[in-house]
Amino acid sequence: xxxxxxxxxxxxRQTPDAPGSNTGxxxxxxxxxxxxxxxxAGSAYAGVLPAPxxxxxxxxxxxxxxxxxxxxxxxxxxxxxxxxxxxxxxERNARGDGLSVYRVDPAAASWTPVQVLRDLINxxxxxxxxxxRFLYVVHGDxxxxxxxxxxxxxxxxxxxxxxxxxxxxxxxxxxxxxNRFVVVVNHITSSLAVLxxxxxxxxxxxxxxxxxxxxxxxxxxEQPFPKPHQAQFDKTDRFIAVPDKGLDRTFVxxxxxxxxxxxxxxxxxxxx
Numbered sequence: 001x002x003x004x005x006x007x008x009x010x011x012x013r014q015t016p017d018a019p020g021s022n023t024g025x026x027x028x029x030x031x032x033x034x035x036x037x038x039x040x041a042g043s044a045y046a047g048v049l050p051a052p053x054x055x056x057x058x059x060x061x062x063x064x065x066x067x068x069x070x071x072x073x074x075x076x077x078x079x080x081x082x083x084x085x086x087x088x089x090x091e092r093n094a095r096g097d098g099l100s101v102y103r104v105d106p107a108a109a110s111w112t113p114v115q116v117l118r119d120l121i122n123x124x125x126x127x128x129x130x131x132x133r134f135l136y137v138v139h140g141d142x143x144x145x146x147x148x149x150x151x152x153x154x155x156x157x158x159x160x161x162x163x164x165x166x167x168x169x170x171x172x173x174x175x176x177x178x179n180r181f182v183v184v185v186n187h188i189t190s191s192l193a194v195l196x197x198x199x200x201x202x203x204x205x206x207x208x209x210x211x212x213x214x215x216x217x218x219x220x221x222e223q224p225f226p227k228p229h230q231a232q233f234d235k236t237d238r239f240i241a242v243p244d245k246g247l248d249r250t251f252v253x254x255x256x257x258x259x260x261x262x263x264x265x266x267x268x269x270x271x272x
Contacts, residue, residue, distance in 0.1 A: 049132050051079040051103065052153050065257070066237065067130035067179035077107040081114070081155035085123040087140055092122070099123040099137060101155050115156045120146070125172050130179045134160070134201035138170035138184060145170060145184055145195065147203045160202040166209045167191045172230040177237035181207075181260045185242060190226035192242055192253070194260045207260040214247040223248075 082104050086096025098118040102111045117123070122140035128150075129136070135148045135157060145165050148157040167186025174183050175197070182203065184193045191211045196204035217223035227246035234241060242251040255261075 047083045047085075047126055049081040049083070049128070049150065049155065051081060051155070066177040079103060079105045079107075082111070083126055083135060083157075085126055085137060087122045087124060088120075089122055089141065091141065094122070096122075099157070101157060103155060114154065117157060117159075125170070127173045127175055127182070129175050129197065129201065130177065134197075136173060136175070136182050136203070138165065138173055140171070141169050143168055143170065143186075145173070145182065145203065147197075147201055149201055160200065163195055163203040164206060165193045165195070166206045167193060172232070174231050174233055174240070176255055176257060177233065178257045180257065181255065183231045183240060183255065185228045185231045187227055187229055190228060190244075190246070192228065192231060192240075192251075194255065196260055210253075212242070212244055212247070212249075212251055214244075214249055216246050217248040222246075 080103075082102045084100045084102065086098065086100070087094035088096045088098065097116050098120050099116070100113070101115040103114050104111050120137075120139065121142060123137045123146070124140035125138050127136050128134070133150055133152070135150055136145060137148065138145045143164050143166070144162050146162045147160040149160055150157060165184045165186055167189035169186060169188040170184045170193070171187045172185050175181070176183065180197050182195045182197060184195065185191075186193060189211070190213070191209055193206055194208040196207050198204055212226045212228055214226060216225060223246045225246050226244055228242050228244045228251070230241070230243050232241050233239070238254065240253045240255060242253065243249075244251060
């Protein structure tokens, strides 16, 4: 594990004793261009939920073990709910209000406030479950993730519970195709965490944690240690792509849907 040099900001300080081990297949990040674009194709934006009048048909809750959202094509004038996270702490010189919910009416070009949850610290990256019944929110610069139930009529959120991600500064997150696990990247402690999802949408205790390792990149201020920043299932829902800013690599994992344990994936060079 790399020692943090004095020139690194407080945001990017690494905890030297992060647990876990590197078991993913790494690809050069700068060479991953077209393949990564293919991995991310078809993924939904995490902060948008169709309003009730747009919900044309119920969800298919069990197709080959996958949990799927209602098949809704948002038209340009279809109202929807938007969920907006923000940082709030003095260390970030932040001015956010918390986790906000809006009803957006494109036809009227209006955003109507629905709810603001202020008793949170740095609610930042967001992800729906596969049926868009629950919302999962990480707390930037901290070590927690929170679960909320979504009221399908009003769009309002009800807090369910909060669990540790096992690392520092959780960022991007995603839900597996069976709707049973949330995968979270801990940016500053260089780790990928997996938490189980209970039947009521709440989160269970951390069930797997892996730390990515490797040779750091040439820019020692920006790349003092491994810095994964995203976790995204590919369009087939078989692989998880984890690009790492510090190592100039993209790690690819598979998730055991029975246990929540990640497995080493196989990747290929896509350019050159």
